Amino acid sequence: MTRLFISRDSTALSLGAEQVVKAIQQQTAAQGQSVDIVRNGSRGLFWLEPLVEVETAAGRVAYGPVNSADVASLLEAGLLEGKSHPLYLGNIEELPYFKNQNRLTFARVGLTDPVSIDDYLAHDGYRGLQNALKLQGAEIVKQVTDSGLRGRGGAAFPTGIKWNTVLNAPADQKYIVCNADEGDSGTFSDRMIMEGDPLVLIEGMTIAGLAVGATQGYIYLRIEYPHAKQALNQAIAAAYARGYLGENILGSGKTFHLEVRSGAGAYICGEETSLLESLEGKRGLVRFKPPLPAIVGLFGKPTIVNNVISLASVPVILDKGGEFYRDYGMGRSRGTLPLQLAGNIKYPGLFEVAFGITLREILYDYGGGSASGRPIRAVQVGGPLGAYVHEGQFDTPLDYEAFAAIQAVLGHGGIVVHDDTVNMAEMARYAMEFCVEESCGKCTPCRIGSTRGVEVIDRIVAGTDKDQNTVLLRDLCNTMTFGSLCAMGGMTPFPVLSALNHFPEDFGLPKGKA
Amino acid sequence: MQDYQNQRSTVLQILDEHQSMPGSLLPILHAIQDTLGYIPPAAVADIASALHLSKAEVHGVITFYHYFRETPPGKHTIRICRAESCQSMNSKGLEKHAKAKLNIDYHETTADGQFSLEPVYCMGNCACSPSIAIDDEVYGRVTPEKFDQLLACKGAE
Ligand SMILES: Cc1cc2nc3c(=O)[nH]c(=O)nc-3n(C[C@H](O)[C@H](O)[C@H](O)COP(=O)(O)O)c2cc1C
Numbered sequence: 036m037t038r039l040f041i042s043r044d045s046t047a048l049s050l051g052a053e054q055v056v057k058a059i060q061q062q063t064a065a066q067g068q069s070v071d072i073v074r075n076g077s078r079g080l081f082w083l084e085p086l087v088e089v090e091t092a093a094g095r096v097a098y099g100p101v102n103s104a105d106v107a108s109l110l111e112a113g114l115l116e117g118k119s120h121p122l123y124l125g126n127i128e129e130l131p132y133f134k135n136q137n138r139l140t141f142a143r144v145g146l147t148d149p150v151s152i153d154d155y156l157a158h159d160g161y162r163g164l165q166n167a168l169k170l171q172g173a174e175i176v177k178q179v180t181d182s183g184l185r186g187r188g189g190a191a192f193p194t195g196i197k198w199n200t201v202l203n204a205p206a207d208q209k210y211i212v213c214n215a216d217e218g219d220s221g222t223f224s225d226r227m228i229m230e231g232d233p234l235v236l237i238e239g240m241t242i243a244g245l246a247v248g249a250t251q252g253y254i255y256l257r258i259e260y261p262h263a264k265q266a267l268n269q270a271i272a273a274a275y276a277r278g279y280l281g282e283n284i285l286g287s288g289k290t291f292h293l294e295v296r297s298g299a300g301a302y303i304c305g306e307e308t309s310l311l312e313s314l315e316g317k318r319g320l321v322r323f324k325p326p327l328p329a330i331v332g333l334f335g336k337p338t339i340v341n342n343v344i345s346l347a348s349v350p351v352i353l354d355k356g357g358e359f360y361r362d363y364g365m366g367r368s369r370g371t372l373p374l375q376l377a378g379n380i381k382y383p384g385l386f387e388v389a390f391g392i393t394l395r396e397i398l399y400d401y402g403g404g405s406a407s408g409r410p411i412r413a414v415q416v417g418g419p420l421g422a423y424v425h426e427g428q429f430d431t432p433l434d435y436e437a438f439a440a441i442q443a444v445l446g447h448g449g450i451v452v453h454d455d456t457v458n459m460a461e462m463a464r465y466a467m468e469f470c471v472e473e474s475c476g477k478c479t480p481c482r483i484g485s486t487r488g489v490e491v492i493d494r495i496v497a498g499t500d501k502d503q504n505t506v507l508l509r510d511l512c513n514t515m516t517f518g519s520l521c522a523m524g525g526m527t528p529f530p531v532l533s534a535l536n537h538f539p540e541d542f543g544l545p546k547g548k549a
Numbered sequence: 550m551q552d553y554q555n556q557r558s559t560v561l562q563i564l565d566e567h568q569s570m571p572g573s574l575l576p577i578l579h580a581i582q583d584t585l586g587y588i589p590p591a592a593v594a595d596i597a598s599a600l601h602l603s604k605a606e607v608h609g610v611i612t613f614y615h616y617f618r619e620t621p622p623g624k625h626t627i628r629i630c631r632a633e634s635c636q637s638m639n640s641k642g643l644e645k646h647a648k649a650k651l652n653i654d655y656h657e658t659t660a661d662g663q664f665s666l667e668p669v670y671c672m673g674n675c676a677c678s679p680s681i682a683i684d685d686e687v688y689g690r691v692t693p694e695k696f697d698q699l700l701a702c703k704g705a706e
């Protein structure tokens with residue numbers, strides 16, 4: 036039977052992948068042919084989705100973007116034998132966009148059946164766990180520390196150090212919490228892992244549990260990701276059924292239980308202490324730190340809170356060793372970052388590369404410039420709390436420290452591109468508006484300051500006491516930066532001030548004088 | 550609005566099923582909204598007493614989260630993404646079109662009860678902006694024309 040691969044990824048579905056599956060099933064059945072359609076993750080080349088891959092004697096052959104209306108002509112041309120057609124792409128892994136990547140964390144995404152343990156095992160899955168089962172907790176933590184992995188959720192805190200704190204915190208119960216709230220616009224790497232290779236996240240969390248002696252894990256998943264929830268629950272059930280989760284994992288005597296919990300549409304619940312409050316069934320009010328969640332976390336117990344990508348990078352580290360991972364990257368940014376290229380860009384998608392690549396290479400070599408064909412004017416890196424970066428800064432390498440040096444952040448690796456029709460005063464206003472909408476309300480500079488921020492920007496744009504109000508806006512941003520408990524209020528000034536500083540003309544202010 | 554007496558047995562059953570779950574309030578609220586479409590204000594007292602919380606605490610949680618609603622939704626809920634990536638691909642134009650076409654604003658339901666309109670901040674579909682969701686289905690690269698087609702499809706269901 037011919038094997039076909041058509042993605043179950045949300046973005047592929049949003050472009051009609053399900054209709055393509057149905058059309059192929061109906062038309063092949065009508066011709067008396069039988070096909071086995073594997074619902075894989077996406078390869079991440081979204082301008083080619085829905086992508087159809089067929090397994091042939093000569094390897095996998097891809098076609099895309101396929102519309103359900105193309106199916107008849109594809110079948111006629113010999114899709115099932117990998118024959119030629121206008122939508123023929125050949126081996127997707129040979130396209131430069133794919134070939135030039137360093138796919139460590141995303142190695143299996145798009146390749147395998149996401150919820151098949153056998154497929155996972157056949158592609159190096161659970162080798163990290165097998166190694167971890169032979170090690171002491173402290174030895175596992177050492178591998179993670181040696182890898183140089185820093186948290187991919189935004190703050191870039193060294194993962195090994197966090198784990199070590201939890202390891203050394205004595206308690207009768209500890210928890211592993213996966214932050215799958217992925218609220219930043221322009222990001223979808225967590226989603227793609229959870230839909231495309233959920234077992235790698237499950238394996239990473241299990242290893243974390245072994246490392247620090249935690250027996251219960253929770254994945255806090257945003258409600259906007261129903262397909263990820265389905266894939267995770269299928270994969271968790273499969274892992275339980277085969278003894279990779281539960282009591283006595285693979286006969287080791289070790290226990291790890293895992294459960295998915297849904298968020299409810301609050302951006303602030305991505306902040307780790309707000310997330311813990313939410314998991315406990317409360318409003319997502321940010322907690323004061325210290326105590327750190329590593330010491331007093333979920334239900335008052337020592338807790339690892341890590342981003343999906345951080346945890347999903349652990350299996351390859353335990354499989355190939357911390358040094359293998361550390362050998363990628365530059366400076367203090369080790370390993371790889373799955374970049375998500377979105378917005379007004381010709382070739383949007385996800386590609387995983389070692390740190391060090393420049394923004395210009397990302398935008399033009401991978402991205403192919405804007406989707407509209409107009410000049411790229413501003414790029415927001417690192418989500419709604421990230422700075423807007425302008426053309427003059429495009430040669431900055433992908434590196435946490437290099438971005439900090441230009442008052443920008445990498446965050447979770449999302450890049451949103453705007454062409455020259457963007458109005459940056461509107462984007463600055465939106466940043467304040469978003470803070471009004473999503474503030475947890477605990478501190479005044481964030482809760483009230485953001486409302487005032489919207490008003491002040493409106494006044495500047497309307498031309499009312501421009502100079503005075505510009506001073507006021509800067510002053511307000513300063514108060515928010517230094518008077519907020521968390522980065523929601525503390526970093527909203529990043530997009531606002533970068534817009535004001537780099538694009539004063541959009542605020543009706545003279546260039547170079549804002 | 551439906552009579553809570555008809556919904557109460559559902560709520561009590563959900564409360565019963567979650568008795569031994571740690572941190573069960575959000576899962577309970579989700580289960581109620583999944584089943585009834587919203588969280589009836591009259592259910593708050595039952596939830597509070599089952600979890601040994603005050604009614605104010607339960608109400609506080611319901612109102613903190615954008616996703617929970619206390620009024621019945623239309624037959625279909627349309628969510629339009631307002632976040633940056635979609636803005637870069639003219640979601641504001643789409644937003645304006647949708648509001649005019651449906652003749653409602655955000656957080657409202659059409660007079661015929663067919664559609665509710667809600668804003669959403671990112672659905673992770675940023676590679677194919679602008680995006681909307683209708684119920685559980687996400688649609689990418691949505692133009693005003695495509696919006697009208699989707700509306701016609703759903704309206705005919
Ligand atoms: C407003 C706000 C939103 C955040 N949202 C997320 C999120 O959606 N996902 C995430 O992993 N981290 C998010 N973070 C960062 C978390 O607080 C925390 O640093 C992270 O989960 C730790 O995991 P890591 O070390 O693996 O990155 C957010 C932080 C703030 C202040």
Ligand code: SF4
Pocket residue numbers: 303321473474475476477478479481482519520521522523524525
């Ligand atoms: S900065 Fe804003 S979101 Fe963060 S704790 Fe203060 S009020 Fe809450």
